[in-house]
Amino acid sequence: MAHSLYDRDLDTVKRTVITLVIVLLLALVAAAGSVTWLLYSTGGARWLLGQAQERVPGELSVERLDGSLAGGLRIEGLRFADAAMQLEAASIRVTLRAGFGPLTVRVRDLQLDDVRYRIMDVSEPAEPSPPPESLALPVPVEVDRFVVHRFTVEDAAGEDVFEGGLDARFTAFERLDIERARLESEPGALDVSGRVERAPPWRLDLAVAADLRRTAAEDGAPFRVRFDGRVEGPLDGYRFSAAGTLAGDPLGDEHRFELESSGSTARLDIGSLAVRGPAVGLDTRALLDWTAQRLELGGLRLVVPESEFAADADLTVDLAAGRLAGEVAWQGFAWPLRDEPPQVTSQSGRATISGTPDEWTVDGRADLAAEGAPSAEVQFRATGDRHGLQAEIPEGAALGGTFGGQLTWSWEDAQAFSAEVGFKGLETTALAPDWPGRLDGEVSLSGELDPLVVDVDVARLQGQMRGMPVAGEGRAQLAGQRLRFDDFEVRAGGSRVTLQGDAYAEAGMAFELEVDDPGALLPGAAGSANGRGTISLAGPLPRLAVDLEGTDLAWAEYRVDRLVLSSASLAGPGGRSRLELEGDGVARNGQTLETVNLDLQWSAAEQVLELAIVQGPYGLTARAAGRPKDPNAPLADWSWSCLLYTSDAADE
16 A cells, blocks of 8 residues: 555656646747746746646645746745645755757756655555656756755654655756665665666666664664665666665574565565574565565575574465465474573474454464473464454373363453363373373463463363372462462362462461372371361461371381371461470381370570370480570570389389
8 A cells, every 4th residue: 555655646746846847947948939038037937937837736836936047046935735745845946057948958956955745645546556657758858966955755644754865967857867865764764876767668777775773662672774785677677686784673683684686666576585693594585566465475484593493484465455374384493492491392383374463363283392391282273363362272182182272362451361271181190200190171271461360260170090089170369479279179089188268368278188098199108197277378488387187107117006286387487386296106117105295396586395205104205495595596505304204003
């Protein structure tokens, strides 16, 4: 659209300026009987201006006209307007060269100061306007010097698009010699010099230099493109070559590029584009068809130096409709691409892409692996627009099983997402070698990425591990310094653990534990145990409070008839921690203690250890207490007491 509009508006400007020049100069020739009056008087110049005002396709006005054509004409405050554009010039100076005759108009000097061009009509024409077949005038015109000291192009809202200047000469409109043409805008500057021949086939010989910049975004770095190039050959078969550098986000360090292309008024054929640098290497060819508004990228290959990543693509873009279609294949992908341990990898994959920014589709298949997890074979389909995407995984393979699901993700504002995943027959050996088994399940996730909030709903978890049935369900939420569980329960054989509450709250998260068959969890263990308690992560150290009772416990050579953890609390630096443990029938390798009681208390100010042992008629109590010499002392001053006794029953 922009190209078509530019062509149309450029034609309008050309027609207007040419008509104005023709009327001003051709009338001199036509009025042979009044040549002297026309050339050497202000009245003659004003008469010619009136003729121009009657003939141009729009409204033409000037604020002031002084001088004469032969002696030097000055026009101030020129304004031209029609429905499509506005053209203003602060001043125009025209001086004819001696030798003016009926066959050639010779202009010694033509200067325009502060020209402003505004596009008023931004509607797209039905078809792009072709370039003019000829600029031949009824009377040849030669201009020794044609200077535009400053010109500005504005959009319909009056915002500057770019500004520039021109220093050139043309001979009978057969050849244009450009000493220097410069365009400047917010993104940078473009300089052009050389020669353009009007006579068919419109031969070009131009040198082009560009320095284009993009200022840094809030989360990026400045981007800069600099190159020197050349345009040679006829307009319908020119060659364009360029070499330069690219630097900035997302490339980082400077990359060099080389371009070889050819083209015409209807198409641009990029035979080769090569980019080389520390971040990426790129090779491609492309065909841009202006008439069909179509861009074809073929043989595009992207590599990352010092890595295994490579991607190949063939893409077609319908510029008029904004539609993209193509295929991409890759090998050795890892994210991040460089300098950091990869979080996501894909050894190979392929995807087809189609649609517009407002409605696009991606279909593909890839192997994927997250950090610390084995790879998975994934078939996926994603649709989306400028605001987000919806993805579906109808089939995937991982850990010896299968999975599928769907994902919705909005990349606006907080980047909200939701996902549902179902899996079947996933083998746990790769994740936990000591816990072989297979699991089925259904899990839902939702939340936001900025800031991170994740809600997990385990609707179903079942299977077997170590030959025993496993099941679970419940909900969990991670949000900043918050980890909350709601009715979260996991069962394995005859054992069960439940979680309820916020682990980062002062009250902490409550848990319950039932173990009917510890041997299923710990090979060689026996007995049963039940307990409950709370854990809080609100302070610099975890705080734990638990009550636990076990009966007929055994592991390796140890045996305990009854074990009671009556109090276990782990407090932060400012609190007091305590462990109270009672054991009956404590045995090891045939040696048995009837009763063992342990009471351990510690804080920053004091540590106390009390131990009581009963075996038959004998008993032993011991107490040790320590106080630090100062808060920073590594050792404490300890006091000890010990008592050995016999029972009254033995004396009797």
